[in-house]
Amino acid sequence: MSVDKLKQTVLGLIAVSLFMVSGTVFADYALNLTEGVTPTSHRVYELHMMILYIVTAIGIVVFGVMCWSIFHHRKSKGAIAAQFHHSTTAEIIWTIIPIIILVAMAIPATKTLIFMEKTGDAEMTLKVTGYQWKWKYDYLDEGISFFSALHQDSNNARQRDSGIDPNTVENYLLDVDNPVVLPINTKIRILTTAADVIHAWWVPALGWKRDAIPGFINDNWTYIEEPGIYRGQCAELCGKDHGFMPIVINAVSKEEYAVWVEEKKAEQAEAAAGGDRERSMDELMEKGKTVYASNCAACHMPEGQGVEGLFPALNGSAIVNGPASEHVNLVLNGKNLMPAFKEQLNDVDIAAAITFERNSWDNKAGDVVQPAGVKAAR
Amino acid sequence: MSYAAVHEDEHHDHKPTGIGRWLFSTNHKDIGTMYLVFALIMFFIGGAMAMVIRLELFQPGMQYVDPQFFNSMTTVHALVMIFGALMPAGVGLANWMIPMMIGAPDMAFPRMNNMSFWILPFAFTLLLSTFFMQGGAPAGGWTMYPPLVLQLGNGFPFLIFAIHFLGISSIMGAINIIATVFNMRAPGMTFMRLPLFVWTWIITAFLLIAAMPVLAGAVTMLLTDKFFGTAFFNAAGGGDPVMFQHIFWFFGHPEVYILVLPSFGVVSQIIPTFARKPLFGYASMVYATASIAFLSFFVWAHHMFTVGMPLAGELFFMYATMAIAVPTGVKVFNWTATMWRGSMTFETPMLFAVGLLIMFTIGGFTGLMMGITPVDFQYHDTYFIVAHFHYVIVPGIIFGIIGGIYYWLPKWTGHMYDETLGKWHFWLSAISVNVLFFPMHFLGLAGMPRRIPDYSTQFTDWNQIISIGGFVFGVSQLILVWVVIKCVRGGEKATDQVWEGAHGLEFTLPSPPPYHSFTTPPEVTDATAHS
Numbered sequence: 001m002s003v004d005k006l007k008q009t010v011l012g013l014i015a016v017s018l019f020m021v022s023g024t025v026f027a028d029y030a031l032n033l034t035e036g037v038t039p040t041s042h043r044v045y046e047l048h049m050m051i052l053y054i055v056t057a058i059g060i061v062v063f064g065v066m067c068w069s070i071f072h073h074r075k076s077k078g079a080i081a082a083q084f085h086h087s088t089t090a091e092i093i094w095t096i097i098p099i100i101i102l103v104a105m106a107i108p109a110t111k112t113l114i115f116m117e118k119t120g121d122a123e124m125t126l127k128v129t130g131y132q133w134k135w136k137y138d139y140l141d142e143g144i145s146f147f148s149a150l151h152q153d154s155n156n157a158r159q160r161d162s163g164i165d166p167n168t169v170e171n172y173l174l175d176v177d178n179p180v181v182l183p184i185n186t187k188i189r190i191l192t193t194a195a196d197v198i199h200a201w202w203v204p205a206l207g208w209k210r211d212a213i214p215g216f217i218n219d220n221w222t223y224i225e226e227p228g229i230y231r232g233q234c235a236e237l238c239g240k241d242h243g244f245m246p247i248v249i250n251a252v253s254k255e256e257y258a259v260w261v262e263e264k265k266a267e268q269a270e271a272a273a274g275g276d277r278e279r280s281m282d283e284l285m286e287k288g289k290t291v292y293a294s295n296c297a298a299c300h301m302p303e304g305q306g307v308e309g310l311f312p313a314l315n316g317s318a319i320v321n322g323p324a325s326e327h328v329n330l331v332l333n334g335k336n337l338m339p340a341f342k343e344q345l346n347d348v349d350i351a352a353a354i355t356f357e358r359n360s361w362d363n364k365a366g367d368v369v370q371p372a373g374v375k376a377a378r
Numbered sequence: 379m380s381y382a383a384v385h386e387d388e389h390h391d392h393k394p395t396g397i398g399r400w401l402f403s404t405n406h407k408d409i410g411t412m413y414l415v416f417a418l419i420m421f422f423i424g425g426a427m428a429m430v431i432r433l434e435l436f437q438p439g440m441q442y443v444d445p446q447f448f449n450s451m452t453t454v455h456a457l458v459m460i461f462g463a464l465m466p467a468g469v470g471l472a473n474w475m476i477p478m479m480i481g482a483p484d485m486a487f488p489r490m491n492n493m494s495f496w497i498l499p500f501a502f503t504l505l506l507s508t509f510f511m512q513g514g515a516p517a518g519g520w521t522m523y524p525p526l527v528l529q530l531g532n533g534f535p536f537l538i539f540a541i542h543f544l545g546i547s548s549i550m551g552a553i554n555i556i557a558t559v560f561n562m563r564a565p566g567m568t569f570m571r572l573p574l575f576v577w578t579w580i581i582t583a584f585l586l587i588a589a590m591p592v593l594a595g596a597v598t599m600l601l602t603d604k605f606f607g608t609a610f611f612n613a614a615g616g617g618d619p620v621m622f623q624h625i626f627w628f629f630g631h632p633e634v635y636i637l638v639l640p641s642f643g644v645v646s647q648i649i650p651t652f653a654r655k656p657l658f659g660y661a662s663m664v665y666a667t668a669s670i671a672f673l674s675f676f677v678w679a680h681h682m683f684t685v686g687m688p689l690a691g692e693l694f695f696m697y698a699t700m701a702i703a704v705p706t707g708v709k710v711f712n713w714t715a716t717m718w719r720g721s722m723t724f725e726t727p728m729l730f731a732v733g734l735l736i737m738f739t740i741g742g743f744t745g746l747m748m749g750i751t752p753v754d755f756q757y758h759d760t761y762f763i764v765a766h767f768h769y770v771i772v773p774g775i776i777f778g779i780i781g782g783i784y785y786w787l788p789k790w791t792g793h794m795y796d797e798t799l800g801k802w803h804f805w806l807s808a809i810s811v812n813v814l815f816f817p818m819h820f821l822g823l824a825g826m827p828r829r830i831p832d833y834s835t836q837f838t839d840w841n842q843i844i845s846i847g848g849f850v851f852g853v854s855q856l857i858l859v860w861v862v863i864k865c866v867r868g869g870e871k872a873t874d875q876v877w878e879g880a881h882g883l884e885f886t887l888p889s890p891p892p893y894h895s896f897t898t899p900p901e902v903t904d905a906t907a908h909s
Contacts, residue, residue: 030824030836033756048753055743062710063736069717070732074724075654081721085656094711095704102700105750110693112752117689158440158832166438166835173438173834197526198619200684200759204825208755211685213620214525215613218686235684235759235827237519239526240446243830307446309512309531337529 034204037226037251041207043112051105058101116208119221122189126182130192130199130212130234131344133241133298137180144264147344149294150244151175158244159302174231177294179248181264183257184227190220196339197239203232203247211236224251240307241298271346276375279348281355281368288356291349295341296357304361311337315361324369327354328377342378347371393893401496404488405893406473407790409495413470414783416498418859420462423506425852427455432848435841440832448831449517454505456520460637461544462502464771467779468640469494469551472579475786476555478884479573481564481902483894486557494550501543508533519829521630522597524611524622528604538601545590552583552590564883566902570664573882574657577664578643581671585632585639588675593629596622620685627678635674638738638770639667641778642709645731647882648785649713652728653720654879659712666705666712673702683754692751699749703742710739725877726800730781733773733808741769744819759829762822768815772851773808780807780858787862788876792890793869799861806854813847 035045073079127138134149150158154173157164166172182188192201192212202209206222209232224230232247252260293302299311306313314320319327331350334340341350351371358365393399393408403409430451434442443451473491477484485491508515513531516522522537530537559572559580572580600622602608609615611622650657657663679687679695687695713735722728744766748754757763780803788794817840822828826837833841872889883900884891 031820033823034825044753044756047750048747048756051747051750051753055746059739059743062714062739066714066717066732066736069714069720070722073653073718073720073722075721076723079719079721081654082719083655084719085658085660087659087715090711090715091659091662091708095708098704098707102703106697106700109696109750109752113692113696114689116752116755117692160440160444162439164439166832171834173832197529198523202759202827204756208752209684209758210755213613213685215619216686232825233827233830237449237523237526237829239518239529240444240449242449243445243827243832307444309514310446 036205036207037224037228037230038206038222039225040112040116040222041205043115044207047108047112050108054101054105119189119219122187122221124183124186125189125191126180127191127193127217128201128212130194130196130201130238130245131339132196132239133234133245134294135180135199135201135234135245135247136195136344137178139261142261142265144261144268146178146264147294148176148178148180148248150246151177152293155244155293155297171231173244174233174246174248176246176248179229179250181250181252181257181260182224183254184224184251186254187221187223190222192218192220195343198236199234199238199245200236201232201247202235203230203249205230205232206249209235224249227251227253240310244298271348276347276372278370278372279351279368281359284352284355284368285359287348288352288354291345291353292356295345295349296353299337304357304363314357315363317363320357320363321365324354324358324365324367324373325377327358328369328374332374332377347374347378350374402492404484404492406477406485406488406491406895407891407893409485409491410470410473410475411790412495413466413473416495417463417467417470417779420458420466420502421855424455424458424463425855427451427458428848429852431455432845434831435833436845437842438833438835438838443831445831446514446517449519449829450509450515452829453516453518453520454509457505457516458502459771460520460633461541462498464637464775464779465544465548466498468579468582468637469548471575471640471644471779471782471786472551472555474790475884476558476576476579477562478887478891478895479576479882480559480562480567481883481896481900482558482562483897485554486562487554490550491554494547494554497543497547497550501540501547504536504543505540508536511536521623521626522600523626524600524603524619527600534604535601538597541597542594545594548586549590552586555579555583556587564896564899564902567883570661571902571904573643574646574660574663575640575643578639578646578667581667582636582639585636585671585674589629589632589636592625593633596625596629599625620682623682623685624679627681628675630681631678632671632674634770635671637775638778639671641734641775641782642667644778644782644785645713645734648727648731648781649716649735651785651877651879651881652725652731653717653722655716655720657712658715658718659708662708663712666708669705670702670709673698673705677702680749680751680754683751684758696749696751700746703746703749706742710735710742723878725784726795726797726804727781727785729801729804729808730777730784733804734777734781737769737773737777737808737811741766741774744769757822759827760822761818761826761828764828765815765818765822768818772815773811777807783858783862785877786884787865788872789884789887789889789891791865791869792872792888793865794872795861795865795869799857799864803854803857803861806857807851810847810850810854814844814851815847817844817847 033045033048035042125140127140129136134147136147138145153169154175156162157166157169192210194212194214196214199212200209201212210218210220228251230249234242234245300306300314304313304315319330331354332342348371351369351374354369400412434448511532513533515533516530516537518527559576599610603610609617611617611619646657677695677699680699748757784800821837821840826833874888875885876889
């Protein structure tokens with residue numbers, strides 16, 4: 001940490017403890033809540049600042065009285081102890097005043113809460129599903145759906161003893177492979193749910209987070225006012241890689257959004273069309289490497305070595321080196337902690353990942369699993 | 379009376395010797411000592427885990443541990459600190475002090491007392507042995523939310539049964555305290571003359587009896603979900619994963635007060651002594667404590683606002699949570715009024731008590747902020763909440779316990795502790811604890827989630843400052859061990875009253891007190907009642 005930075009942090013600390021700086025200065029030091037870019041986040045920010053000022057004022061009064069007493073009512077200063085031990089008047093006063101302050105805080109809080117819960121009249125719906133450890137986004141009106149996982153650069157750097165300095169990675173741990181694209185000035189209904197354990201979907205700039213719970217669907221809404229990239233993270237402990245499933249929203253104008261939707265639809269149609277085509281070993285191995293990195297490596301580790309006691313090694317595994325049909329079946333349907341990938345990946349991706357696993361590291365099965373074979377096994 | 383005094387030593391004060399004195403002990407002081415020593419050991423084990431966490435978080439990237447082990451560290455750190463350090467320390471103080479404060483010879487159920495202590499080492503052996511099992515130690519958070527907790531390997535049943543044992547131990551301890559206070563008070567020691575430490579412990583004991591079985595029920599349902607095919611918390615089988623959170627926090631919120639009330643009691647003893655002035659508003663302190671305990675059963679869902687409750691539920695729990703600020707405020711104002719126009723000196727116990735008063739209040743302020751549902755949607759599961767509950771627990775609960783140890787140590791050992799070392803301990807702890815926890819507020823507001831083993835590079839500076847504060851705080855606690863050992867081995871002789879301004883029955887006994895505290899019950903009058 002440079003001297004300048006140290007100076008900045010110390011100054012920031014002093015500034016905050018005195019509460020004499022404006023909200024924008026807070027933001028520069030990343031000391032305070034973001035004001036965000038939605039009507040909700042603005043209200044939440046104002047409420048936060050209001051309560052912060054109130055408790056600071058109470059703190060100044062209470063700590064002031066304590067400090068006065070600590071400095072003046074000392075034996076060493078010749079203070080002689082009074083013997084009072086009761087005052088009904090004082091006690092009634094310091095019961096009533098806090099109640100009044102609390103009611104004053106509860107009124108705007110209630111209004112904000114009611115505002116946040118109005119999920120009706122949405123112009124579009126986005127369904128967010130938490131997986132260990134990535135997010136799936138379904139645009140229910142457009143029929144678009146895709147997974148969004150930690151960006152490969154961050155993923156490489158975050159491996160233990162990777163030798164990569166995180167400071168050299170752009171948006172370290174806050175970048176994904178497929179950002180979720182949303183239009184601005186649109187009331188968007190956001191549904192959250194999960195496929196395995198509880199996650200929580202949180203983008204601070206939107207002004208809220210909400211749990212994603214398997215078997216339940218929570219509804220929320222947002223209305224983004226400014227275009228931009230907004231980053232967030234999973235906020236509910238969801239296992240080993242809880243810290244490595246960020247969220248990136250790319251908020252664009254309605255026109256740009258419409259263009260993106262058409263592109264994405266075309267892309268998905270193309271991927272679906274070529275599904276049954278016979279593929280070469282090299283083609284599958286190359287694709288399999290990326291599919292493996294983003295879907296399998298979190299548990300089975302980048303070199304297929306697994307995690308002892310939790311996730312079996314694939315390198316030298318009996319199933320990987322045994323008949324292909326059993327391997328395909330396991331990946332499609334899952335087992336114990338292993339999720340059923342038939343709902344997550346298409347035939348090409350599964351065929352590629354399996355082919356990659358069977359012919360990597362010390363595994364020398366030598367066979368090629370074709371997408372058609374996976375389709376037949378579904 | 380004089381006959382009893384003369385012959386007391388001959389007939390009653392020969393204690394058993396060797397290992398048997400501790401293994402088979404039925405003596406409230408020996409059992410109290412064992413509880414406190416056990417708590418201290420657990421404090422350092424849990425603290426060592428915190429050091430691992432802070433070491434890994436010193437810089438971005440993964441340097442020392444794997445994410446799964448990191449999650450085990452956060453999970454077991456919490457379990458060890460809550461169930462191994464804080465609760466046993468509170469029970470240890472209760473064991474030592476309650477019989478002496480109410481004028482009794484010992485606890486009501488001495489053998490049960492022995493059993494409730496000796497369960498603890500076995501329970502923690504079960505819990506800590508999971509580190510050596512296939513699948514590792516619990517890593518799903520101390521809150522054990524399903525479905526994540528069900529992914530734990532062979533350690534799972536060990537976790538569940540460790541919790542069961544700890545619950546049994548706590549309930550037995552609570553029953554013992556209630557029976558002792560209700561039946562063994564000296565003549566004239568009416569309920570409204572009890573020292574406040576005894577009052578806070580009665581209320582804590584009732585909370586324990588009400589809350590611990592709920593936790594036992596919740597973890598038993600986890601056990602049957604995992605091994606016996608039930609689906610209490612599995613939506614696919616008709617269950618509800620959120621129901622676990624409701625049940626857990628119905629235990630979990632009263633648990634917060636189970637931890638904090640004994641420390642409030644200690645502070646209510648210390649402040650009047652060193653202000654040389656009676657406690658302000660004794661009766662309102664008792665009522666405020668009881669109100670806090672009662673309200674604590676109606677606020678649980680503020681721990682889980684983000685699960686998606688109906689609007690009415692969110693409003694109810696917000697209002698109920700805000701209501702707790704009123705009795706808590708009364709306590710803080712009463713302590714301040716006790717100090718006001720006193721004649722204060724600042725020996726180590728008083729320093730820790732005043733430290734608690736100020737820093738617990740900061741934790742109370744952030745608690746109020748998080749009670750506001752719409753803003754909690756931002757604060758929830760970030761470092762802001764980590765800052766909040768550590769302010770409540772470390773300079774709140776732990777400062778109270780440490781203050782109590784310094785306050786009564788001369789009474790227990792018959793020697794004054796080293797005041798200079800005590801002051802060093804306080805100032806190092808008080809400064810480092812703020813360096814450790816205050817910047818966490820900024821990190822949380824700036825968007826850093828809790829329970830992550832690695833973070834985005836923008837959070838680096840604060841994390842480094844926090845880690846340095848953590849290391850200094852951790853090392854500073856070794857001073858306490860040094861002070862205690864030194865004090866047990868010798869030192870300036872303590873008087874019976876120990877402190878100039880001390881009142882209460884415990885200070886009428888010699889220092890150290892006889893093995894069986896009061897063999898002849900003392901007569902208590904208004905003049906000799908609570909300090």
